[in-house]
Amino acid sequence: MSGHTGPDVVVVDDGVVAGRGGEIPVRDYRPASPAARTALLWVHGGGFTSGGLDQQESDAPARFLAAAGTPVRTVDYRLAPRALPWRDPDLTPHPGRYPAGLDDVVDVARALIEASGGPIAIGGGSAGANLAAATVLRLRDEGLPLPRSAVLAYGTFHAVLPEDEQVESELSGILAKWAFNPTMTRRMNLNYVGEPGALAPGYPFPGGADLRDFPPTLLVDARNDRLRKSGHTFAAELRAAGSEVRETVVEAQHGFLNKPRKPAFATGMRDIAAWLTAHD
Structure with a gap:
């Protein structure tokens, strides 16, 4: 592993974790003055x-949180094939489809738990929020320590996008009114799992699944984002399962953690940092 000091006085190291599908690239972000904080x-x-690891949504939140004292590991999990949102996906078998990416995240979580000597925290954005939530279920069912807390930003959790008239009425602009419509979301989900029979609650889609013992969870959604329907519904499901839940809505569109120079990024990250500190 080779380290360097980033502009936020954060030490960054690239490495790999041995996974069931081969080596998984990871990147560790550590505060320059490490403290005893949950990874x-x-x-x-x-x-x-x-x-991937160089994506703004991967790198920028990790740097922000590490600069605030939280050690962070990001993961370059295997990806499903590219697909166009305006046509049904080609369902030819592909090695990156479910459960490949989830297996990678679970394997990295297991390695981080072992390296930390105890529970970690877990989080992600959009599809990464789905994978983070699914990893919690896998860790629980495999008898591994559950995360101290979870952070789920503008996630997609359901095989079928839930209905929510209030969210729909608040969407504005051509892009927000088109993006993640029910047909588009179904195509994205179908491309991920590779077969219609897998479009059901469970590990690929934690929404509607067995959520018992889920850790305290912060859901950070974007107001102008149809996927807020999934986040809001998932929050209600977590509460029904007995979990501590906090919801916050940022005045932005989907993917605002991918734009670190925008005010919405700082707004969302401050909420995330405060949550992690409170549940350390």
Whole structure:
């Protein structure tokens, strides 16, 4: 592993974790003056088909939180094939489809738990929020320590996008009114799992699944984002399962953690940092 000091006085190291599907690239972000804080596994989004360690949504939140004292690991999980949102996906078998990416995140979580000597925190944005939530379920069912807390930003959690008239009425602008419509969301989900029969609650789609013992969870959604329907519904499901839940809505569109120079990024990250500190 080779380290360097970033502009936020954060030490960054690239490495790999041995996973069931091969070596998984990871990146560790450590405060220059380390403190005894719970490590966070942060998972980028990208519709299950894009993104990586250099993606802003992966790198910028990790740097922000490490500069605030939280050690962070990001993960370059395997990706499903690219697909166009205006046509049904090609369902030819592909090695990056479910459960490949989730297996990678679970394996990195397991390694981070072992390295930390105890529970971690977990979080992610968009598709990464889905994978983070699914990893909690996998850790629980595999008898591993559950995270101290979870942070789920503008996530997609349901195989079928829930209805929410209030969210729909608050959408503004051509892009927000088109993006993540029910047909588009179904195509994204189908491309991820590779077969219609897998479009159901469970590990690929934690929404509607067994959520018992889920850790305290912060959901950070964007107001002008149709996926807020999924986040709001998932929050209600977590509460029904007995979990501590906080919801916050940022005045922005989907993916605002991918734009670190915008005010919405700082707004969302301050909420996330405060949550992690309170649940350390």
